[in-house]
Amino acid sequence: MAQFTLPKNSKVQKGNHFPAENQGENMKNFKLYRWSPDDEDNPRYDDFEINLDECGPMVLDAIIHVKDKVDSTLTFRRSCREGICGSCAMNIDGRNTLACLKPINEVKGDVKITPLPHLPVVKDLVPDLSVPYAQLASIQPWMKTETEAPTRERLQSPEDAEKLNGSDGKGPAGCILCFCCSTSCPSYWWNGDKFLGPAILLNAWRWIIDSRDEATGERLDELEDPFKLYRCHTIMNCTNSCPKDLNPAKAIAEVKKLMVQKQG
Amino acid sequence: MKQNNHSIISDVKKVKGLGSAHHGNGHWMAQRITAIASIPLVLWAVYSVFNLQGVSYLEFTAWLASPLNAILAILFVLNTFYHASLGTQVIVEDYIANFVFRKIKLIAQKLFFIALGVAVIFSILKIAFTMGI
Ligand code: SF4
Ligand code: SF4
Ligand code: FES
Numbered sequence: 273m274a275q276f277t278l279p280k281n282s283k284v285q286k287g288n289h290f291p292a293e294n295q296g297e298n299m300k301n302f303k304l305y306r307w308s309p310d311d312e313d314n315p316r317y318d319d320f321e322i323n324l325d326e327c328g329p330m331v332l333d334a335i336i337h338v339k340d341k342v343d344s345t346l347t348f349r350r351s352c353r354e355g356i357c358g359s360c361a362m363n364i365d366g367r368n369t370l371a372c373l374k375p376i377n378e379v380k381g382d383v384k385i386t387p388l389p390h391l392p393v394v395k396d397l398v399p400d401l402s403v404p405y406a407q408l409a410s411i412q413p414w415m416k417t418e419t420e421a422p423t424r425e426r427l428q429s430p431e432d433a434e435k436l437n438g439s440d441g442k443g444p445a446g447c448i449l450c451f452c453c454s455t456s457c458p459s460y461w462w463n464g465d466k467f468l469g470p471a472i473l474l475n476a477w478r479w480i481i482d483s484r485d486e487a488t489g490e491r492l493d494e495l496e497d498p499f500k501l502y503r504c505h506t507i508m509n510c511t512n513s514c515p516k517d518l519n520p521a522k523a524i525a526e527v528k529k530l531m532v533q534k535q536g
Numbered sequence: 537m538k539q540n541n542h543s544i545i546s547d548v549k550k551v552k553g554l555g556s557a558h559h560g561n562g563h564w565m566a567q568r569i570t571a572i573a574s575i576p577l578v579l580w581a582v583y584s585v586f587n588l589q590g591v592s593y594l595e596f597t598a599w600l601a602s603p604l605n606a607i608l609a610i611l612f613v614l615n616t617f618y619h620a621s622l623g624t625q626v627i628v629e630d631y632i633a634n635f636v637f638r639k640i641k642l643i644a645q646k647l648f649f650i651a652l653g654v655a656v657i658f659s660i661l662k663i664a665f666t667m668g669i
Contacts, residue, residue, distance in 0.1 A: 528561070531560075
């Protein structure tokens with residue numbers, strides 16, 4: 273059966289409280305999920321009180337503040353701090369999003385932060401993404417051609433390029449592989465080992481509609497599977513959670529339409 | 537194929553598993569088609585139940601024995617059970633992770649819907665052929 277409750281050693285307990293050094297007018301509490309593989313302790317929520325006048329406006333600024341000033345053992349991923357690298361994805365206030373794009377003042381009350389749901393935790397806010405990465409490799413996300421390589425770049429009309437980029441920049445090529453979508457999808461929670469999930473299916477779609485790629489049929493063949501593709505039941509959580517405003521649910525619907533077309 | 541706990545396999549091998557089954561589109565299409573077909577059939581069924589309130593057994597069987605009603609009733613039963621069979625299959629695939637248990641459950645419920653469908657259609661035909669004029 274699908275597992276609906278956490279095992280005993282994963283139940284989250286109350287942790288430590290860290291009051292802010294300097295009190296002020298703009299105080300905010302951050303409840304951060306903590307777990308370390310180095311001891312036998314259950315995960316816990318540590319409470320960090322932060323004086324918002326001493327840190328930047330985004331949630332990422334607050335957790336960097338904690339790491340720099342309060343507890344240097346706090347572990348999380350981040351790189352670009354501008355929504356491009358996809359590494360700071362986490363669940364903030366009940367929604368998967370990028371910490372660097374999430375303004376603190378959008379959260380009412382305490383800011384509760386956990387790692388992306390339903391993945392094994394490496395440490396604190398860092399989830400283990402090896403399965404999603406392997407799934408990405410499995411769809412062969414590179415251009416496949418039979419036509420002999422030209423002496424210059426392969427040409428693509430502006431209209432065809434727009435299918436990838438979107439007229440508003442929100443086409444499938446805008447995906448930063450943060451996995452906010454996949455880890456918000458109930459189908460991916462239950463069958464994440466076999467269902468490819470919205471992030472990977474959106475990227476598969478990106479190659480299927482690339483006018484230069486010559487493996488369209490093979491790509492569709494590989495996707496036609498009750499688990500890889502058809503575990504998607506159009507629940508739409510994926511599109512709701514994408515911090516880049518992309519539409520993986522629509523990409524999946526388009527793949528299903530092509531499957532119908534392929535049958536003649 | 538069962539991997540024992542001692543095998544050392546890469547994540548890519550794990551997620552590729554036994555490869556694509558190369559089906560799923562047919563099931564998906566059948567689910568949509570039966571859903572759309574159920575709109576007029578359910579409307580007809582509800583309308584009929586409403587109209588048949590308070591009728592005697594004889595009046596009801598005479599109604600069901602008319603060719604149009606008998607055919608619509610059979611289509612309604614076939615469509616509903618086929619749709620239910622497809623839908624419950626999805627639920628089982630979603631939630632039952634154990635392969636053996638899942639397969640047994642899927643086969644059993646398919647047989648169940650076939651048996652139920654045959655029984656209901658037999659009943660309709662029996663009424664249609666014995667009560668009709
Ligand atoms: S639309 Fe499909 S992929 Fe997106 S959340 Fe729903 S089931 Fe998952
Ligand atoms: S579709 Fe959006 S949420 Fe999903 S991985 Fe790409 S950028 Fe992230
Ligand atoms: S730090 Fe790169 S997306 Fe947030």
